[in-house]
Each structure stands twice: as structure tokens, then as C-alpha cells.
Amino acid sequence: MEISREEAKKRIEWLRKEIWRHNYLYYVLNKPEISDEEYDKLMDELRKLEEKFPEFITPDSPTQRVGAPPAKEFKAVKHVKPMLSLDTARDEEEIRAFDRRIKKELGVDEVEYVAEPKLDGLSVELIYEDGKYVRGSTRGDGIEGEDVTENIRTIRAVPLVLRDDEIPYPKKLAVRGEVIMHIKDFEEFNRELIQKGEEPLANPRNAAAGSLRRLDPRETAQRPLDIFFYEIMHYEANGIKIESQWDALQTLKKWGLKINPYVKLCKNIDDAIKYHDEMEKIREDLEYEIDGVVIKVNKFEYQEALGVKTRSPRWAIAYKFPPRKEETQILDIMVQVGRTGILTPVALLKPVDVKGVTVSRATLHNEDYIKEKDIRIGDWVRIARAGDVIPEVIEVIKEKRTGNEKEFSMPKECPVCGSHVVREGAYYRCTGGLSCPAQLKRSIAHFASKNAMDIEGLGGKTVDLLVEKGLIKRISDIYRLTKRDLMRIPRFAEKSAKNLIEAIEKSKNRGLARLIFALGIPNVGEHTARLLAEKFKSIDKLMKATEAELLAIKEIGPETASSIVNFFNEERNRKEIEELKKLGIKMEYEEEEGKLKGKVFVFTGSLKDFSREEAKEIVEKLGGIVSNSVSKNVDYVVVGEKPGSKYEKAKELGLKIINEEEFKKLVGIEKEEEEKKDRGRIVTLDEFFK
Ligand code: IVH
Numbered sequence: 001m002e003i004s005r006e007e008a009k010k011r012i013e014w015l016r017k018e019i020w021r022h023n024y025l026y027y028v029l030n031k032p033e034i035s036d037e038e039y040d041k042l043m044d045e046l047r048k049l050e051e052k053f054p055e056f057i058t059p060d061s062p063t064q065r066v067g068a069p070p071a072k073e074f075k076a077v078k079h080v081k082p083m084l085s086l087d088t089a090r091d092e093e094e095i096r097a098f099d100r101r102i103k104k105e106l107g108v109d110e111v112e113y114v115a116e117p118k119l120d121g122l123s124v125e126l127i128y129e130d131g132k133y134v135r136g137s138t139r140g141d142g143i144e145g146e147d148v149t150e151n152i153r154t155i156r157a158v159p160l161v162l163r164d165d166e167i168p169y170p171k172k173l174a175v176r177g178e179v180i181m182h183i184k185d186f187e188e189f190n191r192e193l194i195q196k197g198e199e200p201l202a203n204p205r206n207a208a209a210g211s212l213r214r215l216d217p218r219e220t221a222q223r224p225l226d227i228f229f230y231e232i233m234h235y236e237a238n239g240i241k242i243e244s245q246w247d248a249l250q251t252l253k254k255w256g257l258k259i260n261p262y263v264k265l266c267k268n269i270d271d272a273i274k275y276h277d278e279m280e281k282i283r284e285d286l287e288y289e290i291d292g293v294v295i296k297v298n299k300f301e302y303q304e305a306l307g308v309k310t311r312s313p314r315w316a317i318a319y320k321f322p323p324r325k326e327e328t329q330i331l332d333i334m335v336q337v338g339r340t341g342i343l344t345p346v347a348l349l350k351p352v353d354v355k356g357v358t359v360s361r362a363t364l365h366n367e368d369y370i371k372e373k374d375i376r377i378g379d380w381v382r383i384a385r386a387g388d389v390i391p392e393v394i395e396v397i398k399e400k401r402t403g404n405e406k407e408f409s410m411p412k413e414c415p416v417c418g419s420h421v422v423r424e425g426a427y428y429r430c431t432g433g434l435s436c437p438a439q440l441k442r443s444i445a446h447f448a449s450k451n452a453m454d455i456e457g458l459g460g461k462t463v464d465l466l467v468e469k470g471l472i473k474r475i476s477d478i479y480r481l482t483k484r485d486l487m488r489i490p491r492f493a494e495k496s497a498k499n500l501i502e503a504i505e506k507s508k509n510r511g512l513a514r515l516i517f518a519l520g521i522p523n524v525g526e527h528t529a530r531l532l533a534e535k536f537k538s539i540d541k542l543m544k545a546t547e548a549e550l551l552a553i554k555e556i557g558p559e560t561a562s563s564i565v566n567f568f569n570e571e572r573n574r575k576e577i578e579e580l581k582k583l584g585i586k587m588e589y590e591e592e593e594g595k596l597k598g599k600v601f602v603f604t605g606s607l608k609d610f611s612r613e614e615a616k617e618i619v620e621k622l623g624g625i626v627s628n629s630v631s632k633n634v635d636y637v638v639v640g641e642k643p644g645s646k647y648e649k650a651k652e653l654g655l656k657i658i659n660e661e662e663f664k665k666l667v668g669i670e671k672e673e674e675e676k677k678d679r680g681r682i683v684t685l686d687e688f689f690k
Helices: 005-028 035-053 092-106 150-153 183-194 204-212 217-221 245-254 269-285 300-306 367-373 439-450 461-468 473-478 483-488 492-511 512-518 526-536 539-544 545-553 558-569 569-580 614-621 645-653 662-666 683-689
Strands: 076-078 113-119 122-129 131-137 142-144 172-181 225-235 265-267 290-297 318-319 326-335 341-353 359-365 380-386 390-396 421-424 428-430 600-604 623-629 636-639 657-659
Touching: 005 035, 035 492, 076 545, 092 131, 092 269, 092 300, 092 318, 113 245, 113 269, 113 318, 122 204, 122 225, 131 150, 131 245, 150 217, 172 473, 183 204, 183 318, 204 217, 204 225, 204 341, 204 614, 225 245, 265 269, 265 367, 269 290, 269 318, 290 300, 300 439, 326 439, 341 380, 359 380, 367 390, 439 473, 439 512, 473 492, 483 492, 512 539, 539 558, 539 569, 558 569, 600 614, 600 645, 614 623, 614 662, 636 645, 636 662, 645 657, 657 662
Parallel strands: 359 390, 600 623, 600 636, 636 657
Antiparallel strands: 076 142, 113 265, 113 290, 122 131, 122 172, 172 225, 290 318, 326 341, 326 380, 341 359, 380 390, 421 428
């Protein structure tokens, strides 16, 4: 049956309203009235009608979640007000102190709190104008974030249109919420990654963050993300007044913005502490990760009186759960040899799932740690993921001992090269130096790494192969590699071999600071390397430096000074440096290297050729500093496309303003650097232990 234009318009409008209503019932009230099939039918009908009458398509139509073309990069956008973070407390005493302080400051006997789950995702700001979703951004540095409007649009729990049947929505509304990935979706996602031969991600938060930051919204749409809202950041009061966090949550819900079902209004701090303990118990049963609870003073009047510090409010606190522990058994203990020869004992575990990540190894740090906790091979232990990814043995479950457990002691010889091992403080060190293949591999990989000589294509696995095939026996061998050598390695073909040889050639001119860092002198990080380069200007002078001369540099302490002197006293190291010099590696300091020393940069607007992170890295490499706010101490304001208010302020202050091209000239960017580089990646367990 043919449908008239007029009828189609009406039907489309009805369908949209009906779909919005079902979204609300499903996502916000958690009380669906129709089955998924029935819902899909409505969507199908709408899609077909819109196909036939495309003139009726509107951006807020439920069919329009994915439509935007891939972005080239994310624009920077300023939040309506700073997105603050939270102070944290780890035990009841700290929470009680928080409560005491608040009561004292307010001069009252009891304070009402709202307690909410602390969702382990990433926080975002969403803006609605006239009830329509218009912008979404990541938190970024709290002041400015990345514009991910189109990606957030793909999240089904995000209403594209607000409801106003109970409370009228304001003309402009900014809300904050947390984007999360459910644990089962995360596991599924990781299985897919593994199948594709890619590295699995460490946790659902990283997966959510990665998914939200896809340049192509279609990719975001394929990853099941969810959201909970918890803050009204700004609203234009059209006759409504919201007076407390509890009010705010209820209002969000009425507008169709999903709040977490576990939020609770607490009479006093005892209530809130009880809430924390209860949430900790049900934590494992939730479909998503929470890492604590957030306790917020309820009344806005009180919140205002208490105020905010630079980065966090005085009226809220995160009460974190203790790290998650899982039980498993130590099958064996092995010893790994690091770049500087330090031996680290590692427990090989019966694989155990710690919230979505299979853990089969855990660090035991050093011998003292093993002794102190009385850890034995065969023991049942509790492990936790410290700082997210690196698992660690927390305690031994002594009740499970059978008597067959074996004590472990550190080897007297290096397990890799057999060299003599010496004790230094809490650590043992292999004396084999670069004749130890383990140390050699790691030293080469460090030498070639991005912040050192930046040899693209000379990463962990390639280095391992080159060392194993005997093609690299010391650092200088990198520069003796030929295309023919590389072609003997299974990883390489004509083109990749040529590329690596070129990358090696390029690395000869990275400058003195990077070279010093690349040498891997114990205690000499990037910063110290730069100081040394600036002071001594050439490797020859640095080699002759005495401890006293080194100590004269303000930031260098006795330990670092002596390790530098020891390093250059080693005949082997001096010879290597001579070799590198003969092979054409630049060893003189060029003023270029520190030319931005102490200079302060501010970026505003988006740059064509770099992300903010990349630009920051470049400035810091040259000794400069990147700041987020404009003040008279700023030396350069780099203005990209669509600059924010910082640009205006910079003009007001009469600061030096430059564009992207001028910035490139200033930093002397080579073509090569402009090519998009491998962005920071999450380190997986296996990489960590490598
Ligand atoms: S309130 C001033 N509430 O925890 C308001 N934060 O550092 C500050 N988070 O970055 C945030 N669940 O990403 C708040 N119910 C909740 C939260 C929550 C998770 C995150 C948020 C923030 C971090 C705290």
C-alpha cells in the first residue's frame, strides 16, 4: 500500500516518539514493555520510511546514531566548567576525618551524603541544547577534552532527545557521566582481539577508552559501551531549581539520562560507610567494574560553602575498595634478567582470571620480599593487580600448605649467561654485562627505543632474533647490519629490511642527549641525560668527568655520579663508544637540542599534523615545558584550528602567538617526525615481563 508524504511524516514522528519511549523504559527505568524483536520491528519500519522520505531524516532520529564520516582527528573542546577529580580515601578512618572536617567547616552536627558507585570507566561531558544532544567530549585535562560527539552518539543509552513530560528541560544542559564497558563485553572483545592476533587489553576501562577514541564512529558503534550520568555541570534555570545531588540525580533520570541504580541517600557518615561495605560485597555480582564508592555532600548550599581545591572538590571523596585479590598456586619461580643485570624473581602461576585478565605470572620483586612473606614453590597465594596491570603476590595462604612446598633461593649464577652474581642492597646483579644475552637484548631494545635513538622497526622481537642469530653481539653491531643480514631473518622481506637500514642510518644524528640516555647508564634517565649533554657538550668530556664535577650539577646525586663514573671506567664501554664514533654516530652537543630550555608553551585549537600528546613530547624533548593555562609566563602560544578562549587571553596579554607552521620551524621538525608515530599503547602482561 502506498503511503502519502503527509502520512509518512506523521508515522515517522510517531515511531520516533515510540522508540524514544521504549529506550527510556529499557535504559532508564529498566522496565521494558516490549521484546527486542518488537523493538527491532519499530526501528525497521522507521528506517524504511526514512529511506523512502529522506527529507524527514533528522540528526536526533534513533536511526541516526551512526552516520558521521570518520574524523581526521579529535578537536579540542573546552568544558563548560572544570571537570574535577576526587581525593581518595582507603580506610574508614580517612572517611571519618573527611566527615569531621566537613562538619567543622560547616558548623553543623550531621551532614547528609549521597553515596554512589565509583564506576571504573572514563568520564565525559555531554551537552544538550533545546533538549537535543549536541556535543560530547572526554575529560582530557579537566579543562579541555577531545570532541567525541559522534562516538558518544553511538552509545544506545545516550538519549539523543531529552524527555520533558515531568520536568521541562533547560535550554542548555551540560551533564557528566561515566562511559563503561560491561565485563562480559570486554571479555568477548578480548577474545576477538586474540583471534585476530592482536594484544588483548588490560581491563574494561582501557577497552572503553580505546573504543570511544576511534576516529571512525562506526567502529565505536560496534563496541558495546554503556553510560551512567552523575552530575549536572550546568543548566540554564528555566523555572527549575535543583538544590541537592539527590535532586540532581532524580532530575537526570526524569530527563531520560540514566543514573546508576545503586545510588543512595545517606543520613550521615555511618550510613555512607555501611553503603561502602555493602557495595564491596556485591561488587563481584555487578556486570561492570567499580573500584570504590563516591561520597558527596548532598546539599548544594553546603557544597558551595565548602568549595573546591585546584583539582578536586572539598565536598566529595572516593572511598576505594582494597585491590582485588584472587587465589592461585605458584607452580614455579623463575628469575628474569633485566637490562642492567638485575635479577627479578617471578612466580609462574596456575593461570587465574583476575577480572577479565588471565594472569599467569606475578612479580616477587626481590629476595627480601620472598623471605618476608615466606613464599615457597607450590604455595597457594593471593594475588592482586597493583596499579592495574602488574600482578603481585600479596600473601601466602598458609592453611593450604601440604608440606611439599619448596623454598626458593636466588641463584649464584646468572640463569641466562652463567656469569657470577653479586648482591647490591636488596638486589642481585649478573656481572656478565653485555656478554649476557638477556642484558644485551634489553640494552639493544632500550638503545633503539622511541625516546632513545628512535630506530623504528627495531623492537623487542626483532632484537631477540638478531641477538639469537648472532648478528648483534654489542650495541655498535646495530650500525654494522646490512640488508643481506636482515633478509636472513624470517621477519624481514626486501622492503622491511630496507626500511630498517634507513631507520638505523637516520638514528645516527639524534644528538648527544638521546645518545647518553640510550647507553643505558644505571640511574641516568632522559632528564639526567639532557643535563649531562648540556653541561659537557661532548661524550669525550663526559667520559673524563670526575664525581666532583658531576656532583656540581644541581640535580645529580652521589649515586648517579658514581654510576656514571663507573660506567665510563669500564674498558668495554669506552671501546664501544669509540666504535660508535667510528661508525658515524654524532656525539657532540648541538645547541639545537636544548634550544627550548625553560620555554613555556601553550596549545589551543587543533593542530593538523600532531596530536596534543605528540606536540607536547616534541617540546619536552627540546627542553621546553607545556602548560595548560595562559599566563604572562608563557613564551609561545601555538594556535591551531578553532582555537579556544586561550587565544583571546593570549592576545590580551600580548603574548607571542605562532601558528602550526611557525611551530614546526621553531622546533626544526624533520619530515620523518611528521609521520604519524606509533601512539602510546597499553602494555600487556607479557610485554611487561619481557
Ligand atoms: S564525581 C566533582 N561520581 O572517578 C565531581 N566521579 O577522580 C567529581 N567516577 O574522574 C566526580 N564514578 O571519572 C563522580 N559516581 C561518580 C563517579 C565518578 C566514577 C570517576 C570520574 C572521576 C574519577 C574520580
